Amino acid sequence: MRMRHKKHGAERIAACSSLLIEDPEAALKEPQAIFSHVRPICLEIGCGKGDFAVGMAIRYPEYHWIAVERVPDVACVALEKAMAQKECYPDNLRFLIANAQNLSDWILPHSIDCIYLNFSDPWPKSGYKKRRLTHENFLRLYQRWLRPDGMLKCKTDNVDLFDFSLEELEKCGWKIEWQTRDLHASEKAADNVMTEYERNFSTRGQAICSVWARVPNEGETYEF
Numbered sequence: 468m469r470m471r472h473k474k475h476g477a478e479r480i481a482a483c484s485s486l487l488i489e490d491p492e493a494a495l496k497e498p499q500a501i502f503s504h505v506r507p508i509c510l511e512i513g514c515g516k517g518d519f520a521v522g523m524a525i526r527y528p529e530y531h532w533i534a535v536e537r538v539p540d541v542a543c544v545a546l547e548k549a550m551a552q553k554e555c556y557p558d559n560l561r562f563l564i565a566n567a568q569n570l571s572d573w574i575l576p577h578s579i580d581c582i583y584l585n586f587s588d589p590w591p592k593s594g595y596k597k598r599r600l601t602h603e604n605f606l607r608l609y610q611r612w613l614r615p616d617g618m619l620k621c622k623t624d625n626v627d628l629f630d631f632s633l634e635e636l637e638k639c640g641w642k643i644e645w646q647t648r649d650l651h652a653s654e655k656a657a658d659n660v661m662t663e664y665e666r667n668f669s670t671r672g673q674a675i676c677s678v679w680a681r682v683p684n685e686g687e688t689y690e691f
């Protein structure tokens with residue numbers, strides 16, 4: 468996501484510090500400790516401007532939501548949006564400014580219930596496929612982070628990325644529980660919380676692909 472450099476970005480992020488995970492090592496080694504209640508934890512990777520994370524925190528107060536974004540100026544927009552709606556959700560939402568690649572240093576194994584990837588960068592050139600968030604290297608990380616029976620839920624407008632994701636998931640032993648190439652015409656449309664990208668693409672009439680996949684059991688794929 469390209470964005471003009473934000474003036475006073477650091478100060479604006481600091482003003483939202485109550486929603487920011489500032490010490491990921493401590494927080495993610497004991498994720499329940501950053502919230503005031505114990506609840507299942509969902510992780511969104513590449514949250515962009517935060518519409519989905521805020522929408523899910525409001526709609527599903529029985530879960531904790533951790534939204535990860537690697538670009539500080541983009542995360543700043545998400546944080547300010549979440550601050551502005553703080554009265555609408557319980558204490559169940561935090562943001563982390565980080566590259567998902569580095570989360571393994573911090574996330575307690577098998578501590579996450581569900582991982583969401585929404586409109587991830589497609590990295591169309593095959594030389595860059597390891598950067599795709601559904602590349603097998605990332606799926607191995609997710610397998611380590613997710614609880615047994617945990618789920619990965621992806622949405623994208625990009626058919627090539629969707630096909631690649633299905634192949635990687637199947638190759639790595641994930642169980643495809645549900646998939647569609649037209650989410651908004653599917654039985655899950657009513658419960659769908661839209662992202663910024665999703666709203667833009669669907670306004671242009673583009674169909675949205677989605678897959679839900681169950682993590683393989685320990686021993687069903689590789690040893691880490």
Ligand SMILES: C[S@@+](CC[C@H](N)C(=O)[O-])C[C@H]1O[C@@H](n2cnc3c(N)ncnc32)[C@H](O)[C@@H]1O
Nearest residue numbers: 468513514515536537566567585586662663664
């Ligand atoms: C195409 S945008 C989609 C944003 C949002 N999910 C949506 O659907 O509107 C992808 C976002 O993922 C972020 N991102 C990409 N790779 C990432 C990574 N490895 N770790 C954290 N964020 C990442 C980008 O900075 C960008 O904001």
